[in-house]
Amino acid sequence: MRRPGAAWSDQAMLRRGPLSAVLVAGVAALFTASSPASASPRTLTDCTYAALASSVAAGGTVVLDCDATIPFDAPIVVPAGRSVRLDASGSAVTFDGQRRTRLLEVSGSLTLVNLRLVNGRVQGAAGTLGTGGVGHSDAETGEPGGAGGAGTAGGDAAGGAVLVTQSGRLEVIGGALRSNTVIGGQGGTGGRGGQGARGAEGQSGWGDYCDYDTTPDSNPECWNCWYPYPEEPEQCDQYIGPIGESGGPGGVGGEGGAGGRGGPGGTASGGAIRNLGSTLIVGAVLAGNIAQGGRGGTGGPGGVAGGGGPGGNAYMDHDWAWEAGGDGGTGGAGGRAGVPGAGGAGRGGAISGSGDLTVLDSRFSADEARGGRAGTAPAPRSAGPGGDAGLTYEVLGYHYESGSPGLPGDGAPGAAGGDAGNAVGGAIHLSGGNALMQDGSFDRDSATSPVAGAGGPGGPGVTGSTSSGPGGAGGTGGGGGDARGGAVSTGGAPLRVTGLALVDNMAAVGAPSAGGMGGPGNPPGAAGAPGQPGTAADPDISGATTPTTALQISPAPVRERATVGVPYELRLSAAGGTAPYAFAVYGLPPGVSFKAPRLIRGTPTRAGAYRVHAVVTDATAPLALFGAHSWEMRVAPAAVR
Structure with a gap:
């Protein structure tokens, strides 16, 4: 069943003309590297890593x-x-990374002939935890907690099987690169928000009673005295009754500090090959390779809210006095949770890079570029509790609650969901350089971005059985990542393409993410809005392309036969383009070699089945044309006389 939100390629055939992109510069350099790296090849029979x-x-x-x-x-x-050439023609040799290491790093020149490279793996380092915010657990000042620091980004990962540096030159002739993987590192978790301070205690009040036996000198608070005129005697009015002040209200609790943002996941580039230099691929299979963006870091939890300060107490010095204790302070708002980190990008399930790339007569199958998942939203913080009511203390030592308890604070709003990572170039992602792709196929390659992170739930405002603060609003859902170029994505010069079969490739994105639920409270928090989905586009090739023409090699055998001890000869020719032509031939059996400009000649010395690859280029400027052909050469044992 086809996934919703996906762009599919059913059966697109690109034949010698309409389509596109750029070619490899430095053709002469490629063919210099194709000639034997030394005049006297060495034979390795001890096939161990050390040897x-x-x-x-x-x-x-x-x-x-x-x-x-x-x-x-x-x-x-x-x-x-x-300069190194490793030739496994006539043998079955596999380099196995055991899903724990990259296989090869190339800054010089490396040619691989009829080798299998499998299970290479590069994992980006995890990001680090953000610093915690400053807290006020012992203070009674109502200060808010400090914000937590952001987690750092996860490390990037590239080139699960081979890393080609800017000075490097790689040729992959025949063979296969399968099940190689790069995974971006997970982003670091955001730091915890600091705890808000408790609100200050309300000021104490006092109460007394003015009796008839007081005098202005002994109890001035019971008398109101003034001088009506200068040099006239003072006049006083006596007050009979209760006097004093009620306890003051408690201070508002400090808001919890915001949690730190989670770090973004690391970028994954080139599940099999990270190409920053120059790469030629002829007659090879690249299948099941994966570039997986790293997961975003978890958002930091918000800080604990400070409780409201207690109301001030009132103290009575007379049976007839009465003053109330102060009302408790309102609790602080819960700290906002940190936004989760975005998922890292996945680029080029098989190959990614800014270097020159030429791909001839090769197959890409079930390679994947996957955007990373967003980090998760932490649990929300509840509101701070309201402060205790102030008490009234009577003259005989009795006391009772006479103020009102403080209301709880607001529940923390939920964190917004993290964004999903982008995915570009299910098989190949080009970010620069010249590129040519001809006479090959892409089938079931895919660029996929996952569902974005859901918004976090709002924090509860309820902190007591009799009163509650407002619930926090739910967080908005995260944004979806984009997916484009199920087979190939190019951002460099126009991609030069001809003769490609494109079958069942796909670019797909996840469904829109849900908003968070509102927190309980009085009133309850509003639910968060859903996130915006990403866009899926270009199931086959994304980016500018331009047509080209392939050179034709003849003869073009499917199978050649030879015998040990019997001279063999095959003369090649080319058609199309602009003469002169330059040939390179790989994978010949022992005793047979290529004699420039176009002759294969020799006497086989060893029986077996050999996969032979011929490549030709011409003098077309500024970008040469290419042709390639591969065939099987079976060498029979010498006849018994």
């Missing part, structure tokens, strides 16, 4: 004469200035 690493360190051409899976615990590095 392979030693051979790469020595440089030159290495023939892998074994059927083996070589487990990797760390990447093997080809440094700048070194």
Whole structure:
């Protein structure tokens, strides 16, 4: 069943003309690298990681004469200035990253012939926790808590199987890159908001009673005295009855500090290959590779609200006096929870980068670019409790509650939901450089962005059995991520394309995220609005494209046969474009070699099945045309006499 919110490619065939994009500059450099890296190839029969690493360190051409899976615990590095060719023609050799490491890092020149690279993995580092806000747990000043710091971003991850640096040059001839993965690191959790201070206690009041036996000197508070005229005697009126002040109201509790924002998830680029230099791929299969954006960090919890200050007490010094205690202060509002971090972007399930890229006669299948999930919203904070009512103390020592308890504060509003990560280029994401793709296929590749984070629920305003504050409003749902280019996304020069089959590729986004529920209280908080969904577009190719023409190689055999000890010869030619042509041939059996400009000749010395790949380019300026053809060459044992 097809997913809602998805853009699909059913069966689009792009044949030699309409479509697009750019080509690889530096054709001469590619074909220089295609010639043997040394005049005397070395044969490796001890197919262990240590022996392979030693051979790469020595440089030159290495023939892998074994059927083996070589487990990797760390990447093997080809440094700048070194040229290496690893040729597994006639053998079945697999480099296995064991889902724990990248396989190769290329700053020099590396050619891989008929090798399988599987289970490479790069995981970005997790972000760090945000700092906590300043709290006031012991103060009675009503100060708000300090805001928590934001969590840091998760680390980026790139090149699950191969990292090609800006100075690097990679050729993948035949073979396969399967099940390689890069995952962006999870964003750090936001810091906790600081606790709000309790409200100050109300000022104490006092009460007394003015009797008849008082005098202005002994009890001036019971008399009102004045001088009517200068030099006339003072006149006083006596007050008979209760006097004094009630207790003062308690202070408002401090609002809890806002939680820190969660850090964004790390970006994942190039599940199999991160290409910042120059890469040529001929006759290869890239399948099941994944670039998974990192998950956003959890928002920091809001700070605890300060309670309202107690009302001031009233003290009576006479049986007939009466003053009330002060009302309790209103509780502080709960601290707002931090917004969760956005999910990281997923770019290029198989290949991503700004370098030059040429892809000929290759298949991309079920590669995925996935946007990261948003972080989760923390639980909301409830309101601070209202302050206690002030008491009245009678002259005989009795006391009773005479003020009103304070009302609870407002429940904290719910955090907005985090945004989902974008996904671009299910198989290939290009951010620069020249690129050519011809005579291959993309099937079931996908760029998908998940559902955004739901808004957090509002905090409760209820803190007591008899009174309640307003409930917090629910948070708005997070924004959906965009997905484009189910097969290819290009943001560099126009992509040059011809002869591609595009089948069942997809760009899809998640459903709109829900808003948070309002918190309980008096009145209850309003529910949050749902988030805006992302946009899915371009199930096949996203970005500018331009048509090109493929050169034709002849003959174009499906299978060639030869025999050990019997001379073999095949002469190649090309049609189309602009002469002169330059050929490169890979994967020939031992004893057979390519003789420039176009002759394959020799006497096979070893029986077996060999996958041979021929590539040709011409003199068209400014961007050369390419052609490629691959075939099987079966070498039979020598005849028994």
